[in-house]
Amino acid sequence: MPSVCPARPADGGAIAAIFNQGIEERIATFETRPQHAEGWERWLGSGDELVLVAEQDGGVVAWGAAGPYSDRHHYYAGVGEATLYVERSFRRRGIGAKLLGALAGAAEEQGMYKLVGKLFTTNEPSIALVHACGFRDVGVHRRHGQLDGDWRDVLVVERLLGQAAAEA
Numbered sequence: 001m002p003s004v005c006p007a008r009p010a011d012g013g014a015i016a017a018i019f020n021q022g023i024e025e026r027i028a029t030f031e032t033r034p035q036h037a038e039g040w041e042r043w044l045g046s047g048d049e050l051v052l053v054a055e056q057d058g059g060v061v062a063w064g065a066a067g068p069y070s071d072r073h074h075y076y077a078g079v080g081e082a083t084l085y086v087e088r089s090f091r092r093r094g095i096g097a098k099l100l101g102a103l104a105g106a107a108e109e110q111g112m113y114k115l116v117g118k119l120f121t122t123n124e125p126s127i128a129l130v131h132a133c134g135f136r137d138v139g140v141h142r143r144h145g146q147l148d149g150d151w152r153d154v155l156v157v158e159r160l161l162g163q164a165a166a167e168a
Contacts, residue, residue, distance in 0.1 A: 012041030014060035
């Protein structure tokens with residue numbers, strides 16, 4: 001089982017490659033343009049978001065992030081929007097669950113009380129993963145965006161953390 005640790009700028013190339021798989025597959029993101037290491041390295045170097053990677057045999061095999069839910073920080077400072085991608089040859093091995101659990105723990109340590117996520121309603125493996133990791137369905141944004149000319153619906157999920165989870 002891989003180890004989980006904070007991402008470093010040097011992980012930018014591996015993160016871009018994994019994200020590009022998601023772009024190619026057309027089941028996880030509205031993004032259509034291939035990504036390059038330099039942009040990810042700058043993003044990781046900024047320290048603006050919580051980003052973790054799963055490493056195995058010296059390489060990054062998955063990554064997850066919890067970024068700001070909204071730019072209205074004074075209202076939503078404790079809410080993070082989570083995203084997670086696993087390299088295709090490492091899927092269905094428990095790596096996503098381990099990484100998502102670690103991301104929730106790290107988000108809570110940073111003072112977040114909730115993680116939210118948005119998934120294509122057709123992305124059954126990711127929906128099963130978030131459910132297994134304690135997320136609940138909130139609702140569906142119908143026709144939330146277009147990908148390759150087709151409308152896509154997006155399932156909104158959330159997981160309460162810390163005191164918010166204890167009081168629920």
